[in-house]
Amino acid sequence: MSTTSAIHGSRLADIVGPSNVITDPGQLAAYAIDQKVPSAAARPQSTAEIVDVVKFAAKEKLTMAATGARTKLGMGLPPRQYDIALDMTRLDHLVSYDPGDLTLSVEAGIPLHKLGAILAEHHQFLPLAVPYYHRTTIGGAVASGVDGPLRQFYGTARDYLLGMEFVTGEGVAAKSGGRVVKNVTGYDIHKLMIGALGTLGVITRLNFKTFPMLTSSRAFIATFQTVERACGMRNRVSQSHLTPITMEVFSPGASALFSSEAASRIAPAATPTSNALAGSRWTFTSGFSGNPNTLARYETELGKMAEECGAVDAAVLGAADLTSAFALKREFIPIALESSPATTIVKINVQPRQMSEALANAAREADNNRLRWVAMARGLGVIYFAVLPPESSEATRQQVIRAADNTLAACVALGGHATIPWCPTEWKSALKVWGLPRADFAQMLKLKKVFDPAGVLSPGRFVGGI
Amino acid sequence: MDTHAIGDLKKLLGPDAVLHRPEELLLYEYDGSVETARPNCVVFPRNTRDVVGIVQIANRYQTPILGRGAGTGLSGGALARQGGILMVFSRMNRILKIDAENQRATVQPGVVNADVSAAVAHLGLHFAPDPSSQKASTIGGNVSENSGGPHTLAYGVTTNHVLSLEVVLPTGELVRVGSPALDSPGYDLLGLFVGSEGTLALITEVTVKLTRLPEAVKTLLAIFHTVDDATETVVDITARGITPAACEMLDGWTIRAVEAHVHAGFPVDCAAVLLLEVDGLREAVEQQAEDVAEVCRLHHAREVRMARDEHERALLWKGRKNAFGAVGRLSPTYYVQDGVIPRTKLPATLRRINEIGKKYNFEIGNIFHAGDGNLHPIILFDAREEKQFQRAVAAAEEIICFCIEMGGSITGEHGVGMEKDRFMPFLFTEDDLNLMRRVRDAYNPTGLLNPGKIFPSTKGCGEIHVRPLPVGASRA
Numbered sequence: 001m002s003t004t005s006a007i008h009g010s011r012l013a014d015i016v017g018p019s020n021v022i023t024d025p026g027q028l029a030a031y032a033i034d035q036k037v038p039s040a041a042a043r044p045q046s047t048a049e050i051v052d053v054v055k056f057a058a059k060e061k062l063t064m065a066a067t068g069a070r071t072k073l074g075m076g077l078p079p080r081q082y083d084i085a086l087d088m089t090r091l092d093h094l095v096s097y098d099p100g101d102l103t104l105s106v107e108a109g110i111p112l113h114k115l116g117a118i119l120a121e122h123h124q125f126l127p128l129a130v131p132y133y134h135r136t137t138i139g140g141a142v143a144s145g146v147d148g149p150l151r152q153f154y155g156t157a158r159d160y161l162l163g164m165e166f167v168t169g170e171g172v173a174a175k176s177g178g179r180v181v182k183n184v185t186g187y188d189i190h191k192l193m194i195g196a197l198g199t200l201g202v203i204t205r206l207n208f209k210t211f212p213m214l215t216s217s218r219a220f221i222a223t224f225q226t227v228e229r230a231c232g233m234r235n236r237v238s239q240s241h242l243t244p245i246t247m248e249v250f251s252p253g254a255s256a257l258f259s260s261e262a263a264s265r266i267a268p269a270a271t272p273t274s275n276a277l278a279g280s281r282w283t284f285t286s287g288f289s290g291n292p293n294t295l296a297r298y299e300t301e302l303g304k305m306a307e308e309c310g311a312v313d314a315a316v317l318g319a320a321d322l323t324s325a326f327a328l329k330r331e332f333i334p335i336a337l338e339s340s341p342a343t344t345i346v347k348i349n350v351q352p353r354q355m356s357e358a359l360a361n362a363a364r365e366a367d368n369n370r371l372r373w374v375a376m377a378r379g380l381g382v383i384y385f386a387v388l389p390p391e392s393s394e395a396t397r398q399q400v401i402r403a404a405d406n407t408l409a410a411c412v413a414l415g416g417h418a419t420i421p422w423c424p425t426e427w428k429s430a431l432k433v434w435g436l437p438r439a440d441f442a443q444m445l446k447l448k449k450v451f452d453p454a455g456v457l458s459p460g461r462f463v464g465g466i
Numbered sequence: 467m468d469t470h471a472i473g474d475l476k477k478l479l480g481p482d483a484v485l486h487r488p489e490e491l492l493l494y495e496y497d498g499s500v501e502t503a504r505p506n507c508v509v510f511p512r513n514t515r516d517v518v519g520i521v522q523i524a525n526r527y528q529t530p531i532l533g534r535g536a537g538t539g540l541s542g543g544a545l546a547r548q549g550g551i552l553m554v555f556s557r558m559n560r561i562l563k564i565d566a567e568n569q570r571a572t573v574q575p576g577v578v579n580a581d582v583s584a585a586v587a588h589l590g591l592h593f594a595p596d597p598s599s600q601k602a603s604t605i606g607g608n609v610s611e612n613s614g615g616p617h618t619l620a621y622g623v624t625t626n627h628v629l630s631l632e633v634v635l636p637t638g639e640l641v642r643v644g645s646p647a648l649d650s651p652g653y654d655l656l657g658l659f660v661g662s663e664g665t666l667a668l669i670t671e672v673t674v675k676l677t678r679l680p681e682a683v684k685t686l687l688a689i690f691h692t693v694d695d696a697t698e699t700v701v702d703i704t705a706r707g708i709t710p711a712a713c714e715m716l717d718g719w720t721i722r723a724v725e726a727h728v729h730a731g732f733p734v735d736c737a738a739v740l741l742l743e744v745d746g747l748r749e750a751v752e753q754q755a756e757d758v759a760e761v762c763r764l765h766h767a768r769e770v771r772m773a774r775d776e777h778e779r780a781l782l783w784k785g786r787k788n789a790f791g792a793v794g795r796l797s798p799t800y801y802v803q804d805g806v807i808p809r810t811k812l813p814a815t816l817r818r819i820n821e822i823g824k825k826y827n828f829e830i831g832n833i834f835h836a837g838d839g840n841l842h843p844i845i846l847f848d849a850r851e852e853k854q855f856q857r858a859v860a861a862a863e864e865i866i867c868f869c870i871e872m873g874g875s876i877t878g879e880h881g882v883g884m885e886k887d888r889f890m891p892f893l894f895t896e897d898d899l900n901l902m903r904r905v906r907d908a909y910n911p912t913g914l915l916n917p918g919k920i921f922p923s924t925k926g927c928g929e930i931h932v933r934p935l936p937v938g939a940s941r942a
Contacts, residue, residue, distance in 0.1 A: 100705040101808040101839075123707065145649075158657060159626055174901045178893070180806040182623065182838040182878040184612045184661050185893060186920065187902050191657030200653070212707025235567070241681035241747060293749035349647040351568040381647055416647040435651050440643055443635075444653045446908040450901070463652040 005039035008062065008083065012042045015052040020044070020090070031067060031085035033461075034078035034425040038065075041085035047165065047173050047204045050086065054202065055171035057084055058456045065458045066202045068109055068137030071334075072144040075421045076197050077433050080460030086202060088139055094118060095205060096179075102210045103162065103179055108139025108203045124210045127154035129326075131333040139203045145195020149246040149287070149329045152379050157194050160209040164190035166201035169452025179207045192447060199462040200451040214289040217245065219322050220299065222306035222314035223281040227251075227363070230282035231356035233309040234379050237286065238352065240305070242298060246287035247379030248329060249355070251363070252280050257374050258328045262338035267327040281312055285325065286379075332376045332384060337422060340372075342392035344400050344423040344431070346407055348383040350416035355381055361410040362403075369399040381416075392424055401430050408432055434463045467506035467549065471527040475509055475551070478519045483510040483557070494552055497537045497544045498599070499885050500801050500849075505546035510557045514632065514640065514670040517553065521638045521668065524551055524914055531636070532916040533668045535576060535607030538599040540802055541883025543611060543663050547918035553668065555606050561585055562671070569676040570629060570646050575606025575669045579613075582674070591676040594621035597879070598787045606669045612661030614879030616712040616786065617743075619837040623879065625660040627675045633659060633667035636915035646673055658905070663881045664916045666909040680745035683711070684755040685773040685782055688740040688762035689733050693717055693820075693832075696738035697813040699765040700836045703742075704809045708757055712743040713837030714786055717816075720793070720831040720844070727792035730785025731778070736768065740836065741786055789833045790844070797829075797846035801858050804886075805869030806878040809839040818868050819843050826861040840878035841869070867892065882920045890922050 009023040020043040022028055031041050044050045057064050062083035067073065069089070091107035094115065098104070099122040106115060112126075113134045119125050129148040130141045142157050154160065163177025166189075176189035193203055224230040230249045237247060257263065284306070288298040299316050306314040317325055328335070337343045350358045355377050362385045366373040372390070377383040387403065389396040404420060411418040419435045441464045448455075448466050460466075467486075475484045485491060486507040495504040506529070511517045524531035530550030537544050546552045555576035563572040566589045571582060579600040583592040596615035597603055603613070609631065614623045621627075630644035644656030659666055690696040696715055703713065716724065716739050721732040732739055740762065744754040759770045773779040793800055807815050816832065819841075823830035831844040843865055847858040866876050866889055876882070876889045890899060903921055907913070 098808060098810060100701065100810040102704065102707075103808065147649075155622075155626065158654065159622060168901065172897050172901065174898045175894070176898070176902070178806075178875045180808060180839060180874050180878070182614060182618070182806050182835070182840045183875040184614075184623075184879055184881055185875050185877050186882070186890070186898070187662055187905055188612075188625070188657050188660075189902065189905065191654045194654060194657075196653055212709070238569070241678065243678075243746065290747070290750050291753050293753075294747055297747060297749050347649070349645075349649045351565075351570070351646050353567045354647075382649060415645075417645065417649075417651060419651050438650075438652060440641055440650075440652065440655055443641055443643070443655055443909070447653050447655075447658075447905070450904045450908050 008040045011056055012040055012053065012084070015056065016042045016044050016049050030070065031087070033065060033073045033082055034428065036079055036082045038082050038085045040083070041087050043087040043090050045090040047167065050167045050202055050204060051171045051173050053084065053086060054167055054169065054456060058169065058171060058454050063456055063459050066139070066143070066198045068140035069111065069132065069135040071132035071136050072140060072146065075144055076461035077428055077465060078425060078460065079458055088137065091204060099124060103181065103207065104210055105179060105205060105207045106138055107205055109137050112136050112138055112141055119210055120213065123213045125213050126208055126210055127160065128157060129330050131331055133330055138206060142194055142206060143196065143198050143203055147382065149248065149326060152247045153243065153245045154211065158191055161190055161194065161206060162209055163207040164193060164203060165205035166193060166203050168201050169454060169456040177207065181209050197461050198458045199466055200447065201457065214245065216291070216295060217287055217289040217322060218295055218299070219285060219287040219317040219325055220302040220314065221317060222284045222311040224284065224309070224311055225281060227282050227359050228356050229310045230284045231359070233284040233306060233311070234355070235353065236305045236309055237302070238379065240301065242288070242301060244286040244288045246285070246329070248285050249377040250283040250285065251359070251373070251375040252282060253372070253374035254283060254376065257335055257339060260335070260339055263328060263335045266334050266338060267324070267331045285329070287322065287326065329376070333422065336374065336386035336388065340388035340390065342389045342396060342400070342424050344387045344404065344427070345421060346385045346387070346404055346418055347421050348385055348407070348411050348416060348418045350381050350411060350414050352379065352381040354414045354416065355383065358383060358411055358414055358416065362407045365403040365406045369403040371399055371403055397427055397430070400427065404431055408435060412436055438463070467529055468527045471523060471529055472507055474523045475507065475520065478523065479509055479511065479516060494534070494537070494554070495545070497542060498540045499542045499883065500799065501542045501545060501884060503542070503545040503547045504549065505552035506549045508552045508554055510554050512557050514634065517634045517668055517670050518638055518640060520551065520553055521634055521636060525638065525912070528914065530914050530917050533606065533610070533664050535604030536578070536599070536602045538603040539607060539611060539883065540804065540880040541877065541885040543881050543883040543919060544607065545884060547884050555604060558670070566591065568646065570673055571676055572671060572673045573605050575604060575672060577605050579603050579605060579608055586676055587679070590679050592679050593674055594627055594677040595624045598790065605672050605674070609660050609669055609672055610662070610664045611879070611881040614835065614840065616714050616835060619713055619835065620709050620711040621677065625657065628656065628660050628672060629675055630673035631656060631659055631669055632671035633669050635667050636910045636912065641667070663883060663919055665906050665919055668915070682748040682751040683743060683745040683779070684751050685779040686742040686755060686758060687732070687771040687782060688742060688767045689736045689769045689771070690738045691736065691766065691768055693738045693816050694813055695766045696740055697816050697836070699740060699762050699767070700812055701810055702761050702765060703758060704837070706761065708754065708761070710742050710754070710758060710837060711745040712741065714741040715739070715832065715834055715836035716741065716786065716789065717832040719829060720789055720833045723796055723831065724785045724789050724792045727795055728785045728788050730781050732785055741782055786833070793831060793844055793846070797848070799847055799849040801845045801847065801862055803841065803843045803862050803865055804877045804880040805841045805866050805874055807839045807841065807869050807872045807874035811872040812836065812839060815841065815868060815872060819865055822861050822864050826857045828858065828861055835878070838878065839874070884919055887920055887922045890920070
């Protein structure tokens with residue numbers, strides 16, 4: 001341990017207590033972001049302690065990153081400097097929960113699955129079914145801005161986050177929003193914190209709207225020879241009166257991915273729905289919920305639509321398969337990341353009708369560069385295109401860069417945008433992690449100057465190196 | 467205001483797009499709130515280029531500037547509190563693009579809310595946020611205030627339906643935030659600008675999501691002998707996890723006012739009604755309507771009526787949406803609050819409002835979005851009597867303070883504007899407010915855009931800023 005880090009450690013110990021400071025390099029390795037290891041980790045248990053840690057860091061010109069379960073620290077660019085890891089996992093309390101009002105307030109470090117279990121006792125849930133569900137904290141889920149299959153019906157955190165408390169880069173504890181389901185008081189600063197990778201503030205507390213648990217659900221699966229047909233099915237459903245809970249299109253490689261060893265490790269409860277996701281074809285999946293008559297209506301109509309759209313085969317999943325299929329869909333990203341030493345995931349956003357073309361473009365670029373790939377496309381126009389090279393050699397790197405660059409450009413040409421949220425650290429300098437330069441970047445810089453003028457919070461990780 | 471500024475504006479826009487004579491400005495000193503403030507001039511841009519030009523002139527002469535749609539706002543958001551240039555978007559009222567396949571529409575800010583839905587109805591689509599003012603209020607105004615409406619209970623408020631904005635910053639910069647494709651990389655500037663009450667930017671173009679019209683709709687009217695039974699019904703519906711598309715409450719007093727005006731078919735001899743709507747697939751709606759009716763009956767509903775056809779349904783909604791107009795016939799002036807409370811606190815809050823009415827000797831009507839816990843108590847008073855006016859303000863403040871005590875908020879959909887700025891310190895610390903002020907200053911550095919809104923000029927409770935006027939009277 002260096003002298004500097006010893007000093008940091010002792011000052012941090014004054015704030016959070018000696019037993020809550022980690023300076024042992026072996027233990028600190030677990031807090032690494034893009035291979036950068038901090039010189040100390042502090043585990044605060046209150047907002048007041050966080051305020052003191054941030055103020056200390058700001059004064060000493062140190063930088064810090066808030067961490068939860070550390071499942072998504074690989075997202076974004078490598079930090080320019082990383083001195084202190086602010087481990088939020090001791091702030092893991094349910095602050096208040098009013099089942100009758102369907103609202104709750106939680107500390108940022110609470111694991112999502114733990115909160116889910118509490119809500120389930122009251123037959124409620126939070127639609128934040130995001131990757132690493134069984135490990136991630138709610139603060140991490142929100143700060144990383146990841147989405148999940150329920151987005152189709154429930155939207156993202158942005159749609160059910162009611163308010164937030166946070167600590168700015170100047171060590172100011174502040175809040176926005178409130179705890180009621182409808183509120184237009186003051187600026188929606190909490191929305192800015194979603195997906196900001198902690199670069200504007202340390203999220204300490206979040207208020208959410210909860211939802212009644214779905215009674216009876218089923219899922220429909222149909223396979224198609226081409227991406228056009230599978231996306232055509234998506235279009236057909238969106239033009240109907242059906243309002244499914246989930247809706248995705250998977251590429252032919254998905255069944256192999258979901259029956260892999262990585263999948264059984266990450267989503268252990270999930271038994272591969274091998275028949276349903278047939279190997280060489282594109283697969284359309286959609287979950288729906290309701291009373292028996294509604295379920296029957298969905299089955300009939302989806303079956304008819306699939307036939308009209310040229311499906312090769314179609315099936316309805318019962319309760320058991322449904323749960324495992326859902327877990328696999330939710331964990332698509334971690335499974336893909338575990339499936340190659342150099343997984344690179346391009347997130348493509350286009351308008352829903354451009355999905356087929358965007359998928360075809362990405363597939364062509366990957367094929368041209370002889371890269372194995374698999375894709376999951378949410379019905380709303382959000383595509384996760386995972387490139388799975390067998391190794392991370394220089395030749396592979398060149399292939400991936402070429403494919404990714406061309407895919408990004410093609411996506412912009414379609415009026416969309418694309419980023420590369422996950423890729424090997426060593427490739428980040430060459431890949432356009434945050435996509436192509438944006439015209440509104442200057443407006444984002446203005447916000448960073450308000451919230452974190454000295455660049456204490458995760459400097460360098462966000463768009464344009466914010 | 468500098469006469470040269472008027473000259474420059476006329477040169478930019480033409481003489482028919484600039485109003486500055488006192489008699490011309492009278493119409494623009496009002497909005498839907500109880501306050502007034504007169505601009506120095508009113509301008510009507512036709513396009514984004516005009517807006518940029520006007521902003522440049524405002525900067526040149528260091529004149530306050532603000533946007534205005536139809537002026538239906540209830541918090542003074544579109545009033546020129548410190549004078550200056552009022553930019554009215556009524557000539558920027560074109561629907562620029564309808565993309566039925568992707569369910570998006572791009573419109574100019576002056577397009578009337580209901581016109582968007584009307585334009586896409588033949589495609590089986592609509593714009594879901596439906597403020598009661600929707601026949602007049604504009605998309606630009608809705609976006610600025612993050613407007614709600616009866617159906618936001620199930621469909622969400624304006625911010626959930628906006629995908630992209632083109633805005634002109636007070637510095638004259640033209641910026642596009644968000645995108646028709648989801649998840650624009652970077653900070654959620656779109657989420658910040660929507661609902662910023664015209665204090666960060668002037669909106670020149672809006673891309674919204676269009677929602678498919680439901681296959682089936684059922685509208686129920688549940689009639690109650692007591693207000694408590696009605697509010698307990700709402701609590702129970704919420705707790706059971708039933709989410710109707712809309713759940714509105716009207717108390718007996720309001721019903722009688724509405725019936726005298728609209729003849730919507732509300733029973734005039736009851737204490738309260740709930741106007742409930744369920745929508746979705748035919749198969750689901752039947753059962754949901756039955757579930758809702760069952761809860762109403764459990765809480766002693768005297769009668770649960772189901773609208774038999776579209777005509778009956780439209781009539782019920784007409785009664786609801788025209789209620790404020792009906793109240794206007796009864797009293798020279800009324801003062802509407804917009805507090806929000808956790809829904810479990812509805813019964814206690816309605817009882818408290820009743821007590822406050824008695825204490826100050828006012829009729830307080832209640833017509834509101836019960837399903838969201840978004841109250842709209844209407845205090846009737848005669849502003850010509852100074853003391854009555856003071857009492858009305860005091861009563862309103864007591865109601866708002868009770869909402870805050872219940873864990874609620876001071877505004878659910880009308881905005882803070884110049885009307886509720888003094889309540890902000892009740893909800894937010896000085897640190898919270900300072901941070902928000904700094905966000906404002908980051909985009910509005912000279913403070914020329916819509917000054918005197920949202921943030922309290924003094925701490926704590928002050929007196930209302932401008933004396934309200936009786937309906938039909940004039941300050942001139």
